[in-house]
């Protein structure tokens with residue numbers, strides 16, 4: 107049997123970050139939003155005692171270890187161990203989501219493996235049981251299992267789905283190089299003395315429910331942006347270029363360095379991407395829509 111899962115990247119439409127907790131994590135109030143940039147995870151049944159084997163390909167596979175440190179491999183082991191089954195599977199990940207870019211690509215791969223192996227191993231676990239395993243792998247992984255749009259609290263693992271009444275059009279400006287999530291959180295704690303509990307702006311959920319792009323744009327905010335800019339000052343000119351080119355709003359996605367811009371509509375997004383490609387100091391642009399969800403395909 108072969109199971110293939112397309113798993114979307116995420117952006118944070120709003121990301122409010124509280125002070126550091128005793129366990130080293132930060133409480134968040136965030137609106138996760140999955141967008142149409144996908145990694146493809148393929149899982150083949152081997153059932154021959156050879157364990158978990160991973161191959162990586164695609165535009166962002168270079169430099170990524172395919173060993174036990176990879177979140178895809180860790181996800182297969184975590185699910186096998188939680189379910190009490192042998193961790194035998196051949197995995198392939200086609201990476202189109204940039205790595206360490208604030209787009210949760212590693213979390214997407216882990217979620218793809220959980221969804222794929224759930225079918226491959228005949229577990230038929232419901233999503234809430236999968237998201238429990240997901241939370242042991244990373245704070246963003248439960249959302250990556252769900253996709254769509256959701257309010258995230260706790261360290262990001264507590265989720266409440268938000269229904270979005272239509273498509274939103276985004277442009278991602280992908281920067282060269284990576285930013286380490288823990289490093290950006292550390293910088294945030296250094297530059298911000300007294301953070302209060304994280305709170306979402308009122309009206310953001312209603313704006314998302316109406317897919318009202320100008321109202322969504324008015325709510326967009328990221329507490330990590332100042333820290334990402336302090337580590338990568340060149341992001342400022344990308345944000346300025348997007349705003350000057352007609353984006354309704356532009357912020358850093360999660361811990362960065364990707365910048366995300368909301369466009370009024372599809373043609374507006376295409377035009378914005380064209381201007382950004384020519385004027386912003388970014389590696390590439392991606393025109394995407396949200397919300398997107400993981401899709402599972404089974405072939406015997």
Ligand SMILES: C[C@@](CO)(OP(=O)(O)O)[C@H](O)COP(=O)(O)OP(=O)(O)OC[C@H]1O[C@@H](n2ccc(N)nc2=O)[C@H](O)[C@@H]1O
Nearest residue numbers: 130131132208209210244245246261287288291360361362
């Ligand atoms: C910032 C966010 C926003 O959605 O996304 P990215 O920009 O990385 O995609 C997330 O909080 C990233 O979540 P994720 O990448 O899963 O992080 P984890 O593996 O759980 O944690 C890595 C490290 O980040 C810090 N961390 C993470 C989550 C959180 N709520 N508070 C934290 O302080 C901790 O130092 C932790 O050791």
Ligand SMILES: Nc1ncnc2c1ncn2[C@@H]1O[C@H](COP(=O)(O)OP(=O)(O)O)[C@@H](O)[C@H]1O
Nearest residue numbers: 176177205206207208209210211212213215287
């Ligand atoms: N399958 C994977 N894809 C991407 N990164 C991975 C993967 N497995 C492990 N990692 C590690 O996880 C870290 C975070 O990656 P990623 O999820 O792409 O970034 P971000 O947290 O910024 O959204 C990277 O430093 C990378 O080395």
